[in-house]
Amino acid sequence: MGRRRRPAGRAAGTGTGARALPEAIAALCRTLPAGPGPETFRRAKFDLPEAAPALWRLLSCVLSPRSEADTTGSLTREAQVRLVKSAMRSQGYPRPALFQLPEDGSQGSRELLLALSWLLARGPLIEQLLARTRVRLGDEMPVCECEDLACGRASPGLPTPSKDADSCVDVRHVQWLMGKLRFRWRSLISSHQEHCALLSKIHKYTQGCHSDRNLGHLSVAETELLRDPEGGQQLLQMLEFENVRLEAALEWRRLEQVFWQWMDTVLGASPPDSPNAGSQPTFLPSIPERVAGELELVSRELQALQKELQEAVEVRRASWEAQVRGQGPEWSAEMRASKEAVGQELAALWQAWEREGSLAQPHRPNRLVRSEAGAPPGQGLWATEAIGALRSKEACLEAVLCWLQGQSQQELAKLAGALPGVIWIPPHGR
Amino acid sequence: MLPADCSLRLVAELRAALDACGEQQRQLDQSLRVCRRLLRAWEPTRPAAPEPTPGPEPNEEDPSPACAPSLQDLTELELLTQALEKAVRVRKGISKVGEGDKAPSLKPRTVATPPATTTSVPPQAPGQAGNGTSETRSPRGIRQPKVPARSLPEHRLLSTRERTSLGRGARATRPSLGDQQVTPSVTPLVPEAFTLKEKGTLLRLPMAFWKAASQNAHLWAQIDSTQASDSANAAARTRFLLKMQAAVSCQACGSLRTGGRLKELPGKSQHGMTREALGSAAWATVLAPTDCVQEYRCLLLLEGLQATVGQCLHWLQELRKVVAKHHLELCPSGMPARASCLCEGGADAAWSPQPLLYSSTQELQTLAALRLRVAMLDQQLHLEKVLMDELLPLVRTQRPCCAAVCRAVHSLLCNGGQHFPTVLQDEPAD
Numbered sequence: 001m002g003r004r005r006r007p008a009g010r011a012a013g014t015g016t017g018a019r020a021l022p023e024a025i026a027a028l029c030r031t032l033p034a035g036p037g038p039e040t041f042r043r044a045k046f047d048l049p050e051a052a053p054a055l056w057r058l059l060s061c062v063l064s065p066r067s068e069a070d071t072t073g074s075l076t077r078e079a080q081v082r083l084v085k086s087a088m089r090s091q092g093y094p095r096p097a098l099f100q101l102p103e104d105g106s107q108g109s110r111e112l113l114l115a116l117s118w119l120l121a122r123g124p125l126i127e128q129l130l131a132r133t134r135v136r137l138g139d140e141m142p143v144c145e146c147e148d149l150a151c152g153r154a155s156p157g158l159p160t161p162s163k164d165a166d167s168c169v170d171v172r173h174v175q176w177l178m179g180k181l182r183f184r185w186r187s188l189i190s191s192h193q194e195h196c197a198l199l200s201k202i203h204k205y206t207q208g209c210h211s212d213r214n215l216g217h218l219s220v221a222e223t224e225l226l227r228d229p230e231g232g233q234q235l236l237q238m239l240e241f242e243n244v245r246l247e248a249a250l251e252w253r254r255l256e257q258v259f260w261q262w263m264d265t266v267l268g269a270s271p272p273d274s275p276n277a278g279s280q281p282t283f284l285p286s287i288p289e290r291v292a293g294e295l296e297l298v299s300r301e302l303q304a305l306q307k308e309l310q311e312a313v314e315v316r317r318a319s320w321e322a323q324v325r326g327q328g329p330e331w332s333a334e335m336r337a338s339k340e341a342v343g344q345e346l347a348a349l350w351q352a353w354e355r356e357g358s359l360a361q362p363h364r365p366n367r368l369v370r371s372e373a374g375a376p377p378g379q380g381l382w383a384t385e386a387i388g389a390l391r392s393k394e395a396c397l398e399a400v401l402c403w404l405q406g407q408s409q410q411e412l413a414k415l416a417g418a419l420p421g422v423i424w425i426p427p428h429g430r
Numbered sequence: 431m432l433p434a435d436c437s438l439r440l441v442a443e444l445r446a447a448l449d450a451c452g453e454q455q456r457q458l459d460q461s462l463r464v465c466r467r468l469l470r471a472w473e474p475t476r477p478a479a480p481e482p483t484p485g486p487e488p489n490e491e492d493p494s495p496a497c498a499p500s501l502q503d504l505t506e507l508e509l510l511t512q513a514l515e516k517a518v519r520v521r522k523g524i525s526k527v528g529e530g531d532k533a534p535s536l537k538p539r540t541v542a543t544p545p546a547t548t549t550s551v552p553p554q555a556p557g558q559a560g561n562g563t564s565e566t567r568s569p570r571g572i573r574q575p576k577v578p579a580r581s582l583p584e585h586r587l588l589s590t591r592e593r594t595s596l597g598r599g600a601r602a603t604r605p606s607l608g609d610q611q612v613t614p615s616v617t618p619l620v621p622e623a624f625t626l627k628e629k630g631t632l633l634r635l636p637m638a639f640w641k642a643a644s645q646n647a648h649l650w651a652q653i654d655s656t657q658a659s660d661s662a663n664a665a666a667r668t669r670f671l672l673k674m675q676a677a678v679s680c681q682a683c684g685s686l687r688t689g690g691r692l693k694e695l696p697g698k699s700q701h702g703m704t705r706e707a708l709g710s711a712a713w714a715t716v717l718a719p720t721d722c723v724q725e726y727r728c729l730l731l732l733e734g735l736q737a738t739v740g741q742c743l744h745w746l747q748e749l750r751k752v753v754a755k756h757h758l759e760l761c762p763s764g765m766p767a768r769a770s771c772l773c774e775g776g777a778d779a780a781w782s783p784q785p786l787l788y789s790s791t792q793e794l795q796t797l798a799a800l801r802l803r804v805a806m807l808d809q810q811l812h813l814e815k816v817l818m819d820e821l822l823p824l825v826r827t828q829r830p831c832c833a834a835v836c837r838a839v840h841s842l843l844c845n846g847g848q849h850f851p852t853v854l855q856d857e858p859a860d
Contacts, residue, residue: 079719137646144804193795246650339730426851
């Protein structure tokens with residue numbers, strides 16, 4: 001693994017720092033997936049080219065999207081370089097030098113080290129990586145739809161294939177695809193129902209078995225472990241491996257400060273950025289290609305919304321003024337209270353919107369536990385609460401969908417009305 | 431026929447949705463297979479052929495290594511085999527008499543056997559010698575032949591103490607010598623397959639696994655708590671980020687700040703802002719306030735929303751100016767769009783799993799169904815917006831507008847492709 005003692009030429013660091021730094025870096029290497037050795041970090045500080053490949057590999061593993069995390073090992077060096085560059089760009093990495101590194105991945109270890117530190121500084125990267133590969137012992141059920149959403153969108157940056165005549169489709173093909181999608185959803189829902197019934201049975205039959213009294217029953221993974229001891233061995237090994245990484249992560253958190261001091265020196269050692277950026281293109285975090293179209297769409301939506309709100313406000317104001325005429329002076333206190341409450345609600349709403357722009361944080365995982373209805377939960381989430389929250393979300397979404405469909409219907413009715421010699425009968429219920 | 435770019439986008443979106451559904455279905459099918467297998471009678475997982483190989487095979491996970499069976503162990507084994515044979519005879523006798531109380535006759539055996547050699551004599555299990563295990567390796571080797579299903583339950587039903595002494599409870603070794611002698615006499619017994627339904631409550635987790643799992647839970651809890659009280663490290667990280675930002679030239683900075691907000695735009699606009707705002711507006715208009723206070727609150731909410739939307743529009747105008755001015759370089763990235771979630775992923779999200787408590791199958795099924803419904807609605811909303819974006823301009827610009835196209839577009843936009851309006855040709859009678 002290399003020498004643990006730092007060379008005396010290192011600028012910063014106290015007496016204890018000199019000992020803690022190697023430990024900190026070693027802990028970091030142990031906790032990262034595909035972690036390079038501590039020697040790589042030392043070489044990277046001095047921008048030695050030998051450290052570059054390992055760091056490219058590490059960054060591509062860290063930055064690859066969740067579903068592709070397993071395949072990054074098989075990427076070529078060039079592919080890794082491209083992946084890292086585009087991912088850093090989309091995250092908004094400020095230093096341009098990274099994007100100018102050669103594609104063959106032979107240089108730039110110091111820049112890569114800075115990039116890694118930037119990622120580490122921005123958010124709980126280590127914890128996110130650990131959570132990504134967490135061993136799931138319990139039966140998990142997410143209570144929100146985030147996981148499902150993340151996969152279901154078409155990638156906005158896909159290179160558009162050549163537009164030849166074959167790519168024109170009939171609108172009936174689109175209808176067919178929609179129908180297929182609907183069918184798949186329906187079978188997915190029914191499969192989930194069956195899954196829930198089976199889970200419930202397994203939990204019921206194994207009540208009282210678990211060594212942890214709070215949980216009470218075994219999960220599918222644990223029962224499977226008992227049924228198939230060999231598979232259980234694998235599970236155990238994965239658990240132990242994860243424990244090692246977790247311990248390394250905790251040690252890293254303890255010794256982190258020293259690392260940041262050291263990184264200051266690395267930052268100082270790298271050449272300052274050239275002030276002339278005129279020739280360089282202004283790179284921005286990746287935006288969907290159809291930026292102008294997106295903005296147009298959003299602006300139209302907002303304007304429509306504003307119109308609707310204006311009408312609603314007028315109606316409400318009129319009716320309220322009619323009502324308030326007969327009210328006495330105790331009204332003003334109530335009015336003030338309402339104003340405050342509504343102000344708070346709106347502020348909370350705005351904050352929630354603002355927060356959406358921040359780094360995506362995975363939700364806390366849930367482990368299903370079957371227990372009696374009246375029992376005190378202690379620490380945990382009751383399914384009934386989650387159901388309530390989901391119902392309100394559902395109502396909200398349905399309202400919005402209806403509104404949008406109403407908009408389209410109005411517009412289409414107008415257009416269809418203009419057709420000569422045709423009678424337009426909307427389908428039943430509309 | 432739809433034009434090429436429109437078709438491409440629609441087909442891409444629908445295919446992405448279909449693939450996501452398909453992927454979920456595949457994973458779910460796998461889980462279903464596992465669950466169904468667990469609920470059936472458990473079959474042993476080893477191949478049936480008895481291995482005649484002499485000599486102990488290494489069993490690395492067994493913590494009690496005993497290299498060669500000593501003479502004492504062999505004699506103990508003989509004694510045990512005899513004892514078990516007797517148990518079988520007794521049991522046969524009892525079962526001939528009727529469903530007697532087997533427990534008392536077998537209990538003395540449990541007491542009598544020395545703790546080094548273990549026997550499990552649960553009341554229901556047939557007295558097959560299969561579970562006469564010994565810590566020491568029998569000469570027939572660790573990898574014991576697959577025993578018929580009826581004897582399999584034995585090693586599940588060991589007490590924890592016996593499991594500890596075995597190391598891995600599931601790795602019950604069998605003295606095949608005794609096995610083969612005893613098997614013929616046991617065959618007439620009624621085979622009882624292990625089912626979770628009947629004997630699930632008797633399962634116990636292996637000790638090593640339980641240790642690793644509780645260590646894992648403890649470490650995750652520690653990670654949560656260190657994250658909560660992490661101010662010094664957070665300060666160091668922020669300092670580093672600021673330094674890095676300062677080292678970058680200013681011109682890039684300005685455009686990056688704008689770019690950062692642009693990045694937030696798709697997330698906010700497509701999902702958070704318009705939908706949430708629309709949702710609230712829809713509520714506010716639909717809600718019939720019952721009294722003056724509610725009326726007032728409605729009014730305030732609407733006015734507040736109107737102000738917010740106005741602010742957003744203003745901000746949007748600014749952004750459009752920036753986009754037009756800076757000739758942005760649009761970089762397609764391979765990363766899928768991060769779909770924002772309706773729920774507020776809190777800034778202090780925890781990593782360790784929390785229990786999700788449910789009390790009946792119905793509840794679990796409702797929860798799952800609702801979650802999927804919300805995800806489906808969200809996807810439908812997204813698709814609706816894409817369709818509106820693509821199809822409405824087509825219908826508007828195509829003059830003369832074909833009735834068939836109108837009909838198809840109406841069905842897609844207004845009913846998700848489920849219902850069609852009726853179009854009647856009204857030929858004027860000449």
